[in-house]
Amino acid sequence: MPSPTIIWFRRDLRLNDNPALAAASARGPVLGVFINDPVLRGPSGNNRLGFLSQTLRWLNAEIDRNLVVRTGQPLDVLTKLCEEIEAEAVYATDDHGPYGRRRDTQVGEGLAEHNVETHYLDSNYAVAPNSVFSGAGTPYKVFTPFFKVWKQHGWADPIEAPDVKWVSGIKGEGPPPMPGDVIDLPPVGEEAAMKRAEEFLAERVMDYPDARNRPGLAGTSGLSPYLKWGNIHPRQLLAMLGPDPAEDVFRSEIAWREFYADVLFQRPETAREALVANMARIETDSGAGAKERFERWCTGTTGFPIVDAGMRQLLATGWMHNRVRMIVASFLVKDLHLPWQWGARFFMTHLIDGDLASNSHGWQWVAGSGTDASPYYRVFNPTGQSRKFDATGTYIRQWIPEIAHMTDKDIHEPEACKAGPPAGYPAPMVNHAKERLEALARLEKIKKR
Ligand SMILES: Cc1cc2nc3c(=O)[nH]c(=O)nc-3n(C[C@H](O)[C@H](O)[C@H](O)COP(=O)(O)OP(=O)(O)OC[C@H]3O[C@@H](n4cnc5c(N)ncnc54)[C@H](O)[C@@H]3O)c2cc1C
Known part of the structure; x- marks a missing residue:
C-alpha cells in the first residue's frame, strides 16, 4: 500500500482542473489539508473570512468530511501531519505572491529535512x-x-476531477467558524x-x-x-x-x-511601494485633517454621489463595480491627496475578492505610480464619470436612498439642484476643480526636482 500524500489546498479550492490534486492522487491515497495561517488571516476582514469559511465547509462536504483544517505556522502543521500519517510527499498549487513564495521555500526546505518531498505545480x-x-x-x-x-x-x-481515495479519520479543527458580523455572501463552491x-x-x-x-x-x-x-x-x-x-x-x-x-x-515590493519610483515622492497628506477626510471616504459621506454609492456598495456587499473602484480610488488620491496605500488597505479589509496583485496594482494604476501607459496624468471627474456611466442614476439610487427621489439630471450633483440640496445628504466635501489643480501642482513639483 503506498504511503498517503498530502494535498495542501490554498487558493485552489476546487476538485476539477486541479493538476496538483490530480498528481497527488496518482500516487495513492490523499489527505486533504487546509492550514488556517494567522499571517494570512490578519489583513482579511470578516467578509473574505466568511466567504472562505463557507467555501471550506463546501469543500469538506465534497470530500466526504475528510478535509483536515489546522491552525498554525504552515511548516509546523505539515511536519506534524506528515509524521502522523507517514506521508512522503506534499503537493500544492504554486503560489506566486510575495508571502506565498517565502512560505513555500521555507516549507520545502523544512520538509526535506524530514525526507518529505514537496511539489508545487501549476499556478492560479x-x-x-x-x-x-x-x-x-x-x-x-x-x-x-x-x-x-x-x-x-x-x-x-x-x-477533470480525479477519482481520489481520501484518507479519513485524521483529527482537525473543522472549517473556521463564520465571523460574527458578516454580510450576506454569494453562494460558494x-x-x-x-x-x-x-x-x-x-x-x-x-x-x-x-x-x-x-x-x-x-x-x-x-x-x-x-x-x-x-x-x-x-x-x-x-x-x-x-x-x-x-x-x-x-x-x-x-x-x-x-x-x-x-x-x-x-517586483514583490510593489505590493506596498510605487512601481514608478519617482511617484513615491509625490506629496500626500497624513495629519489629523487627512484622517477625517479618509473617514468620510470610508463611510460613503463625501457628498459626491457616485463615490458614496461605491463605498456603500463595498460596505454592504464586500464587492464594488470596477468602474466605481477606479472613481473612488481616483477621488481618494487626487481629490483628497491621501496615500493610495490607505485606500488599498481599506479595500483589502472589505473586499470578498481582495487580491494583493489586482488590488495594489489597480490602486497604483489609478494613482499614476503603476502600469498606466497613458502619457498624461489622469484625474477622474467624479461628476462627469457619474453622468457618463450611470446616466439614469440607477446605481446611485440603489445605494443612496437620501437622494433616490432626485431627477436623472440632478442626482449626480445634488447641491446644484434648483430646489436646493436634499436634507440628510452632505454637501461635497471638496471642490473638485480646485483639488484637480492641486493634484497637478503636486505632480509638477516632483517633475522639477
Ligand atoms: C482600485 C482597484 C482595486 C481592485 N482590487 C481588486 C481586488 O482586490 N481583487 C480583484 O479580483 N480585482 C480587483 N480589481 C479589479 C476589478 O475591479 C475586479 O476584478 C472586478 O470588478 C471584479 O468583478 P467581476 O468579476 O464582475 O469582473 P469582470 O468584469 O466580469 O471580469 C472578469 C474577471 O477578470 C478579472 N478582472 C477584471 N478587471 C480587472 C482589472 N481591472 N484588474 C485585474 N483583474 C481584472 C477579474 O478576475 C474578474 O473577476 C481592482 C480594481 C481597481 C481599480
Missing part, C-alpha cells in the same frame, strides 16, 4: 507569472503588449462558480464591452471571489470563450489579472 493563472517576456527577454510593464504575447503563449485545456460563468457567457458576454462600464447594470460576470479562491480556474473560463470580439474583451480582463500577478512577481 492560465499563464503562470514569469512566463511572458518581450523579445528582449524582459517582463512587460504595460498591458497591451503583455496581452498579445500572453495569448500567443497559450494555456493547457482544463482537466465550484458548482456556484461554474453556474455563474455559464449564465454570464450564455446571456451577457455579448453586451460586455459596453455594459461592463455601467455600474447600474449587471454587466460583469461577478466571478472575482471565485477566481480569488480558485473555485474556478481562469483556464476553465478561457476554454468556454469563442472568437467573438466581445469575448475577446472578457478574455483581456482575465489577462489583466494575470498581468498584475506577473508585475507583482517581478
Whole structure:
C-alpha cells in the first residue's frame, strides 16, 4: 500500500482542473489539508473570512468530511501531519505572491529535512507569472503588449476531477467558524462558480464591452471571489470563450489579472511601494485633517454621489463595480491627496475578492505610480464619470436612498439642484476643480526636482 500524500489546498479550492490534486492522487491515497495561517488571516476582514469559511465547509462536504483544517505556522502543521500519517510527499498549487513564495521555500526546505518531498505545480493563472517576456527577454510593464504575447503563449485545456481515495479519520479543527458580523455572501463552491460563468457567457458576454462600464447594470460576470479562491480556474473560463470580439474583451480582463500577478512577481515590493519610483515622492497628506477626510471616504459621506454609492456598495456587499473602484480610488488620491496605500488597505479589509496583485496594482494604476501607459496624468471627474456611466442614476439610487427621489439630471450633483440640496445628504466635501489643480501642482513639483 503506498504511503498517503498530502494535498495542501490554498487558493485552489476546487476538485476539477486541479493538476496538483490530480498528481497527488496518482500516487495513492490523499489527505486533504487546509492550514488556517494567522499571517494570512490578519489583513482579511470578516467578509473574505466568511466567504472562505463557507467555501471550506463546501469543500469538506465534497470530500466526504475528510478535509483536515489546522491552525498554525504552515511548516509546523505539515511536519506534524506528515509524521502522523507517514506521508512522503506534499503537493500544492504554486503560489506566486510575495508571502506565498517565502512560505513555500521555507516549507520545502523544512520538509526535506524530514525526507518529505514537496511539489508545487501549476499556478492560479492560465499563464503562470514569469512566463511572458518581450523579445528582449524582459517582463512587460504595460498591458497591451503583455496581452498579445500572453495569448500567443497559450494555456493547457482544463482537466477533470480525479477519482481520489481520501484518507479519513485524521483529527482537525473543522472549517473556521463564520465571523460574527458578516454580510450576506454569494453562494460558494465550484458548482456556484461554474453556474455563474455559464449564465454570464450564455446571456451577457455579448453586451460586455459596453455594459461592463455601467455600474447600474449587471454587466460583469461577478466571478472575482471565485477566481480569488480558485473555485474556478481562469483556464476553465478561457476554454468556454469563442472568437467573438466581445469575448475577446472578457478574455483581456482575465489577462489583466494575470498581468498584475506577473508585475507583482517581478517586483514583490510593489505590493506596498510605487512601481514608478519617482511617484513615491509625490506629496500626500497624513495629519489629523487627512484622517477625517479618509473617514468620510470610508463611510460613503463625501457628498459626491457616485463615490458614496461605491463605498456603500463595498460596505454592504464586500464587492464594488470596477468602474466605481477606479472613481473612488481616483477621488481618494487626487481629490483628497491621501496615500493610495490607505485606500488599498481599506479595500483589502472589505473586499470578498481582495487580491494583493489586482488590488495594489489597480490602486497604483489609478494613482499614476503603476502600469498606466497613458502619457498624461489622469484625474477622474467624479461628476462627469457619474453622468457618463450611470446616466439614469440607477446605481446611485440603489445605494443612496437620501437622494433616490432626485431627477436623472440632478442626482449626480445634488447641491446644484434648483430646489436646493436634499436634507440628510452632505454637501461635497471638496471642490473638485480646485483639488484637480492641486493634484497637478503636486505632480509638477516632483517633475522639477
Ligand atoms: C482600485 C482597484 C482595486 C481592485 N482590487 C481588486 C481586488 O482586490 N481583487 C480583484 O479580483 N480585482 C480587483 N480589481 C479589479 C476589478 O475591479 C475586479 O476584478 C472586478 O470588478 C471584479 O468583478 P467581476 O468579476 O464582475 O469582473 P469582470 O468584469 O466580469 O471580469 C472578469 C474577471 O477578470 C478579472 N478582472 C477584471 N478587471 C480587472 C482589472 N481591472 N484588474 C485585474 N483583474 C481584472 C477579474 O478576475 C474578474 O473577476 C481592482 C480594481 C481597481 C481599480
